[in-house]
Amino acid sequence: MGRNLFTIIILLLSITCHGLSEAGQEILAIQSVRVKPYEEAIKGFESACNSKTKRLVLSDLEEVDLVKEVKKIGPDLIVAIGMDALSSVKRIRNIPVVYLMVLNPASILSGEKNVTGVRMNVSQEKQLITLTKVLPEVKSIGLLYDPDRTGTLVKRAQDAAGKIGIKLIAKKVYSPTGVPSLVRDMKGKIDLFWMLPDITVVTPETFEFLLGFSLEHKIPVLTFSDKYVELGALMSIGVDAFDMGSQAGEMARMILSGRDPSDVPQVDARKAVISINLKIARKLGIHIDEKILRGVRIIYWRKNN
Incomplete structure (x- = not known):
């Protein structure tokens, strides 16, 4: 029937x-x-x-x-x-x-x-569930956001993190110049930085800073577009x-x-389309299960280092 x-x-x-x-x-x-x-x-x-x-x-x-x-x-x-x-x-x-x-x-x-x-957004709950499957050791996540641009997304992320049992440290920022100091303050408090599609937070200069911070302190960056994975972020969850x-x-x-x-x-x-930069994973000392890698797009860093 x-x-x-x-x-x-x-x-x-x-x-x-x-x-x-x-x-x-x-x-x-x-x-x-x-x-x-x-x-x-x-x-x-x-x-x-x-x-x-x-x-x-x-x-x-x-x-x-x-x-x-x-x-x-x-x-x-x-x-x-x-x-x-x-x-x-x-x-x-x-x-x-x-x-x-x-x-x-x-x-x-x-x-x-x-x-x-x-x-043009995979639900924040789905992103966090996907992230925990790829990186189960992540328990604390940091992010920055401009309330006028991505406040709604962050509210959804906070609700989803509460359900899943992840600690989410979300700090407001109103100018790109405020990004570096707020990110530095997260050192030792987060296992991963979540980069949202927020033009106050993401500029060429702030992204370059995030990459340096990520490599120096072994803190991976999750982003929303594979173009940033090609440039040095660890992982993206896109559409x-x-x-x-x-x-x-x-x-x-x-x-x-x-x-x-x-x-x-x-x-x-x-x-959701998942992209992972394996070269960055190695630099950060992160091992990703082979079963996970079968279902993702593998990207290698464009930079010559």
Whole structure:
């Protein structure tokens, strides 16, 4: 009975998906720039319901009134890919909008009822659970944050750490110049530094300082992007752009089938991509289980040292 029910559900989703395409409902994708992750996200979106989308790329447009252009096209739904794209379409209130590849949508949105989407963030609880599997010896974590930029993420991290039994030392910072002294104060108190996507905390200068601090005191850095792992952080827990696109496509399908966007909750990315720099692991004296390494992306340091 269970297997039959599962088969029926899959068939219904397939029929709904193809039905939307055949019904001629038009989807307009507005993306900030042409970069590989955004292209992967579009592919994932289109795969979720076998649909084709008309595209506008903001970096290609010059002196174009986007709102007028959208009105001329008259889409049934807008997909906003990237922060600039979401900022540009938030003024549109009469067309459903699904966003993705946006790190901190809360900094852009202000309760728009026609907007939902997938945050470019793996839930903090999932990140901490993943971290404890990779580095089970980590019991105390430090992080810095600007309350206006990542306060919401830190609250989630604190709640998650409490559930898992990890001590989280979170310090507020309001300028990049305050980062070094606050990090130094954590020496001897933390087993790992968690670098959040916070532009007050993360600058080229502060990241260079963090790498030096990490190597000198054998304190690994966990970050949100593999580009920082390539530069010397130990590990990143990031998102899968194609799967995020698929999530957004599933949400779009629900809306185009008649559900109100306000009834489709905003969510975090469901799939985590783990990257580890093995050269840095060796420098820090960290051993990572072979079973763990089979499921991660292995990165080697770009620097010649």
